[in-house]
Amino acid sequence: MELVLSAEDEAFRQEVRAFIRDKLDPETKRKVELGYPLDKNDYVQWHKRMFEQGWAAPNWPVEYGGPGWTPIQRHIYDEELALGSTPRVIPFGVSMVAPVIYTFGSAEQKAKYLPRILSFDDWWCQGYSEPGSGSDLSSLRTKAVRDGDHYIVNGQKTWTTLAQYADMIFCLVRTDDSGKQQEGISFLLIDMKTPGISVTPIETIDGDVEINSVFFEDVRVPVENLVGEEGKGWTYAKFLLGHERTGIAAVGRSKRQLARLKTIAEHEVNGDITLAEDTDFQERVSQVEIELFALEAMVIGALEGEARGNPPGPEASILKIKGVEVQQAITELAVEAVGNHAHAFAPDTWDIHANEPGIGPDYAATAAPIYFNWRKASIYGGSNEIQREIIAKRVLGL
Structure with a gap:
């Protein structure tokens, strides 16, 4: 079964197919076809080629670098990338944290982070789950204590996909213990090179090392890296999860x-x-x-x-x-x-x-x-x- 496309949408499909045929490295394509693990360069190289084409962020508004496609064109694009055996688009930057930043972030955050997400100069990972706080995410215990113009972050995140490659991590942290669990959570953007951060790989049952534990020990994060308001992180987290679940x-x-x-x-x-x-x-x-x-x-x-x-x-x-x-x-x-x-x-x-x-x-x-x-x-x-x-x-x- 297949969707019946208009002439315009069929032309767009052929354009995407031609792009994949011309730009996808044959060895990377074979890895994907056979289900072999990809390395960091495979992902980065492919994303940058999409960026050069202007196609790196199909879900973004035009004013931030999106291509302005119709919903059908976005669907065609996603489908052709998969059928063409391209590396999957790493969602943590383009599809997850970027919508939070351009919806709730400051002008300075938009100017600083969105261009580097679009070009894939920064690889992002997601700091949500913790030991004992997975499905019950609001019980998370990683703390961020205000100290002047910084937060001091201590705690652990786990099941963090591809954190070994990441330049940045977006984190849910607890900034207040006094009220309801959901009301004391904030949304921080943290540079993975900050002293006090360490990453430990977790080998999964398929033999891959795709997920990790990330530890924070007295990590100093500038207050300017807080997205939106302190204590509103649960609202931003639910917004982000809606985008993640649609992508899944x-x-x-x-x-x-x-x-x-x-x-x-x-x-x-x-x-x-x-x-x-x-x-x-x-x-x-x-x-x-x-x-x-x-x-x-x-x-x-x-x-x-x-x-x-x-x-x-x-x-x-x-x-x-x-x-x-x-x-x-x-x-x-x-x-x-x-x-x-x-x-x-x-x-x-x-x-x-x-x-x-x-x-x-x-x-x-x-x-x-x-x-x-x-x-x-x-x-x-x-x-x-x-x-x-x-x-x-x-x-x-x-």
Whole structure:
């Protein structure tokens, strides 16, 4: 199933495809196709090429550097990046903290940070979750105490994605313990090179080192790095999470994984027939495809609302839940399809230049690590259980 595009939108799709074909490094493309880990340069190089094209921030208002695309064009762009096997756009700067800065930040903050986010001269990471404060984020304990024209920050953040590469981190910190938990939280922008910050990697079940713990020990942060008002960080955090959850839907990425699954089905055999000819298997694939098509329609609706000036609301929770369910269903079918080959993955033996990476066919080499990596999608951005509570309260009125 595919959207029917106008002639103008189809021309735009072809323009994006030509850009990817001309600008994407072939080795980086092959890494993405096979599911191999990317290094920092892979991400930075690709983002800078999008920046040079004027396409680095499709969600930004034109006055801050956005391209002024329609919702359909934004959707086409996201989809073609995924289908073209480009590195994913690191969302923490462009899609998450930037909207907070241009919506709630000072003129000085906009002038200082937005151009460097747009050009990817600064890599950002997210300082929200803490040990014991994940789904119950408002219980966070990292403290920021005012000392003249600085805050002194002490505490720990965890599950911090790609913090090992980051130049900056946006943090929720506790500036007041006297009232309700949510009312004592503030939103700080912190330079990762500040003395007192240390990063410890956490190896995940797929063998990757993508997430980290970040420790703050008497870290001095200028008061000018406070976004908006002190004590209003919870409001800004919810605004940011709406943008994050909409992005988690990742329709384009799921379409690419679905196409990969169909390729696997053409090669893997069940008895005397391929899985592509197996009625039961194909019914399950078709069901996921139907759900993905419905998800795509919802995402376009959310983008249209955003284009009218409406920030993501509770529909972001629906998109997050269904997007994750579709992603995980596809990876489950892929692992089932490759069978015993899924057991034989050893990331330290992978060689992007090898004719037969890993053990078995190349399409099977990363089925297991991709499956394991996408398990965490049920939790980040607010667990799916929490999203159901949000929907029950704000949509159903329960």
